[in-house]
Amino acid sequence: MTEQTTPTDAAPTGQLPRANASTLIHNGAGEYLLHLRDDIPGIWEPGAWSLLGGGREPGDRSLEETARRELREEAGLELPDLAPFAVEQARDSDGRTVAIQIFTGRWAGDPATLNLTEGVMLHWFRPEVMPRLRMAPSTRDLIRRHTELLRRDSPGTATEGAADNSSPADHSPLSMPSGGGRTVLHAIGAHLHLEDADGRVLLGLRHPNSASAGSTWHFLAGHCEQESALTCLVREAHEEAGLRIEPGDVELAHVVHLVDTPGGRPRMQMVFRARRWSGIPEVREPDRCTDWRWWPPDGLPAQTVPYTRAAIEGIRAGRRYTEMGWS
Structure with a gap:
């Protein structure tokens, strides 16, 4: 689902070199991060x-590296997949024409949790409200084209033809009339509960600059993309810690239904227990996790993510469900 573009690092004869890169981030529910x-x-x-986005620097081996570096530097964002989408022409402050390679990426987090180092703020917007925003017509057109491609590739989905019932201050992922109220999509997280032979639980220390839960201990976890929760769990276990787990060796141990902030996006945090696995936990994504350690359930570190602690307590008590943050 990408427009055809020429290779991102080789400008054809007669075209300007592509010295800039930007990322069009969407959450899969009809909203774009601006x-x-x-x-x-x-x-x-x-x-x-x-x-x-921003300009390519000498150390960037490709424009994808430029896009990823800018996401890290400006917002502390790490996206698993970027895909080339289009090439846009723009004028810089000196009036020169610059070609910008546009990538697309998917993320479904809360921008309020990001460490923004440039600009004023980040916010989710649906395309319908963008005519009211101060933004370049080319950016608005770019989002319109991407939205049309999404609708063409996924006919009949909730995004297609959905009415805009949100205001700029409402960053819920998708709101639609339903019985006089709203239907809101919830983020789904998959978490791994591992116990060693001594009954200790595996937790990872989040990087201080992590987009969420920095400098705290947390389950090995990830947000579900276009995949099942078990597929997400198996993938994250291998990517983050080098562990190999078979889906058949996993069972659902606990669910935390969570709202981090009043009016924030609801999250369904699914905690799975693996009966068997292979490998020794190792730090494979040091920008996200700096250490793996086994902790006794009754001696968790003080800096443990609150819902992680609640899930472990629930599992020990034989409960399957916990609610947090709901008024």
Whole structure:
């Protein structure tokens, strides 16, 4: 589901070299993540809503590396997959024409949890409200084209033809009239509960600059993409810690239905217990987790993610379900 573009690092004869890269981030539920730029004279698109991105630097081996570096530097974001989508022409503050390679990426988190180092804020918007925003027409057109491709590739989905019932302050992923109320999509997280021969639980120390739960101990976990929760769990176990787990050796141990902040996006945190696995936990994604350690359930570190602690307590008590943050 990408437009055909020429290779991102080789400009055809007669075309400008692609020196910039930006990322069009969507959450799979009809919303796009936009960056409100500083209103400072002389910078590119001052005070406008735009995509995260920037210029290629000498150390970037490709424009995809440029896009990934900018996401890390500007917002602490790490996206698993980026795909080339289009090439846009823009004018910089000096009036020069610059070609920008646009990538697409999927993320479904809360922008309020990100460590924004440039600009004013990040926010989810549906395409229907974008005509009311201060943004470059080319950016608005880019999102329109991407939305049309999504609808074409997924006819009949909730995104297609959905009415806009949100305001700029409402960052719920998808709202639609339903019995006088709203239907809101919930984020799904898959978490791994491992116990060693002594009954200790495996937890990882999140990187201080992690987009969520920095400097705290947490389950090995990840958000479900276009996949089942078990597939997500098996994938994350291998990617994050080098562990190999068979889906048939996994059982659901606990569920935490969570709201982090009042009015925030609800999350269904599914905790699975693996009866068998192979491998020794190792740090394979040091930008996300800096250490793996086994902890006794009754001696968890003080800096443990609250819902992780609640899930472990629930499992020890034989409960299958916990609610947190609901008023």
